[in-house]
Amino acid sequence: MSLIATTPTPPYYAVIFSSVRTELEQGYIEMANQMMALAAEQPGFLGVESARNELGITVSYWQDLQSIKLWKANICHLEAQKRGRLQWYSAYKTRIAKVERDYEMDKI
């Protein structure tokens, strides 16, 4: 799998999730991996990219707003979101954005 998500011609949607972790490691990696796998099974999922140093940025790509809404309300994801707020994140911000244009290295 390429690290850079292969996404269709715009428009499509991006969920930009920027977060700062607490020091609590317990259960985090397992849940993060589970959520990545579960997201990939959802209708409208297009791909995901993730990186972390002090700040973590995960960008997931979706076909439309409805797909994002359904994923946000997924029962397993709701539980993960709750544990995230309580245990794993000291701060985060989620941004929902409509991708209007994109460029790849080879095409410039």
Add this chain to the structure above:
Amino acid sequence: MSLIATTPTPPYYAVIFSSVRTELEQGYIEMANQMMALAAEQPGFLGVESARNELGITVSYWQDLQSIKLWKANICHLEAQKRGRLQWYSAYKTRIAKVERDYEMDKI
């Protein structure tokens, strides 16, 4: 400075820059820091977030498309883009997206 960018109420724009580095280190950090500082001086710049493991993700936030266009065409930035393609990146993708909604941890 907080790691998570403080941005105004949407709508505003995000430039999602996802990249994979080559092994060439020479000049990279200096240029990356210069570009961060220069971007912050541009009209319409709202903030930036960055993280890197194998994949790097830098998301810069902008007031409108015109601000992004001007930044893309900035003469120093053009030179950095050129060196990036030739030396520092083995692959990248840039996505221009309109942020329609956002949530913070405390507000959920």
